[in-house]
Amino acid sequence: MENLMGFAEVAGAIFMSFAVALTLQWVGLVVLMRLMPARAMEEETAETAGRGLRGKMPGLSLVPRERKNAA
Secondary structure (H helix, E strand, O other), X not given: OHHHHHHHHHHXXXXXXXXXXXXXXXXXXXXXXXXXXXXXXXXXXXXXXXXXXXXXXXXXXXXXXXHHHHX
16 A cells, blocks of 8 residues: 555656646747747748849739728
């Protein structure tokens, strides 16, 4: 009985350490994603892609979302 209790204590400690580690990792990823500037990257990528298209098709131009929605 004493061995079973010792095993349960060790197994419980391992389970709790995994739970705490995964929770901290999840919270860290959520905070990191909120700090990342998603809109700035989309606009920058669109501008970079537009430069490549201007050489091939001069009539096309990319309009950022803010200006497109405002019109």
